[in-house]
Amino acid sequence: MTTRRLSRGPMTGLFLGSAGAVAGLVAMRLYWDYAAPIVKRGPTSPPPSRKTQAEQGPGHPLDDISLVGTRHQGDESSTSALGRIGFEQITGRTPDDRTKTRLSFGVHWGYGILMGGVYGLIRRRASFPDLVGGLLFSGGLWLFGDELMVPLLGLQGGPTAAGPAAHANRLGAHLAYGAATAAATQAMLAGLTRSPRTPGPTVPIGYDPIRDWRRSPSPREARRNHPRVGR
Numbered sequence: 001m002t003t004r005r006l007s008r009g010p011m012t013g014l015f016l017g018s019a020g021a022v023a024g025l026v027a028m029r030l031y032w033d034y035a036a037p038i039v040k041r042g043p044t045s046p047p048p049s050r051k052t053q054a055e056q057g058p059g060h061p062l063d064d065i066s067l068v069g070t071r072h073q074g075d076e077s078s079t080s081a082l083g084r085i086g087f088e089q090i091t092g093r094t095p096d097d098r099t100k101t102r103l104s105f106g107v108h109w110g111y112g113i114l115m116g117g118v119y120g121l122i123r124r125r126a127s128f129p130d131l132v133g134g135l136l137f138s139g140g141l142w143l144f145g146d147e148l149m150v151p152l153l154g155l156q157g158g159p160t161a162a163g164p165a166a167h168a169n170r171l172g173a174h175l176a177y178g179a180a181t182a183a184a185t186q187a188m189l190a191g192l193t194r195s196p197r198t199p200g201p202t203v204p205i206g207y208d209p210i211r212d213w214r215r216s217p218s219p220r221e222a223r224r225n226h227p228r229v230g231r
Contacts, residue, residue, distance in 0.1 A: 006193045008124045016188045017120015017181070018113045024138075024181030025112045035170045063161045066154035078146075078155040079111070080104035112177065115141060119178075120185050128186035131179050138178025142171050182210040 006012050064070060072081035080170045083103025096101060123133045147167070151158045159167075 008189060010121055010124070012121075012193060013089045013120040013124025013185075013189070015120070016192070017124075017185045018081040018117040020120065020175075020181050020183075020185030020188060021113045021116020023184035024177040024179075025109060028112070028173045028177040029182035031173045032169075035172060035176075039172065060158075062158045065151050065153075065158040065230040067152050067156050071154035072156055077104060078150045081155045083107045108159070116181050116185070119181055120189075123185070124189060126182075126186060128190050129183040130186045131182060133177040134180075134182025135175055136178075137182070138174040139171070139189045141178075142174035146170050146174065155165060173212045184199050 020025075071085060073084075078083070080100050080103065083106065084095055084100055087093070087099065087103055104112065106173065119134070119137050123130060123137070126133050147170075150156050
């Protein structure tokens with residue numbers, strides 16, 4: 001029994017990329033749990049400043065680059081802020097802390113799976129493990145999404161609102177997501193789809209080399225049919 005393989009079409013790439021993003025989101029969670037605290041602490045990090053806002057003076061102009069005003073509240077993450085805003089627009093109520101956590105989780109996973117589908121769509125013809133493609137893709141998400149569009153929409157502070165360690169951890173989490181998403185997606189594409197093959201010589205249907213060899217004329221018959229043969 002033969003298994004029919006899928007073609008590497010756009011829908012196949014979209015679907016398998018979305019499935020591969022689950023591995024990427026798990027890798028991102030592991031990064032935040034185990035690697036981020038090390039990067040944040042660092043070997044020579046100075047102790048946190050205890051100066052008040054008045055003592056620190058006015059903030060940097062790039063602390064807030066939003067084009068629509070500040071939409072996040074305090075230390076609220078961008079996914080939590082987006083989930084809260086959507087909840088308030090739909091229900092007219094402010095979500096409690098438990099609901100905000102669930103909304104943040106849903107936004108994070110929904111966006112991650114969607115971006116995995118985009119990766120699978122544009123990199124469906126790459127080969128396993130495509131780590132370079134995955135890292136470039138996730139690096140672009142970090143730069144243009146997390147560092148640019150999210151602050152412009154007021155969902156988090158501007159570039160100078162967070163320290164270097166925070167930016168490094170965001171980049172590291174995105175790179176972990178991209179590498180795992182690429183490897184998982186390409187593994188599924190390799191296992192479930194047809195690999196491109198170099199076309200070989202065509203063989204007529206019903207061709208039997210032994211039968212055709214037996215039917216081939218003998219040298220005497222060949223000379224009889226073609227008098228010039230052998231002369």
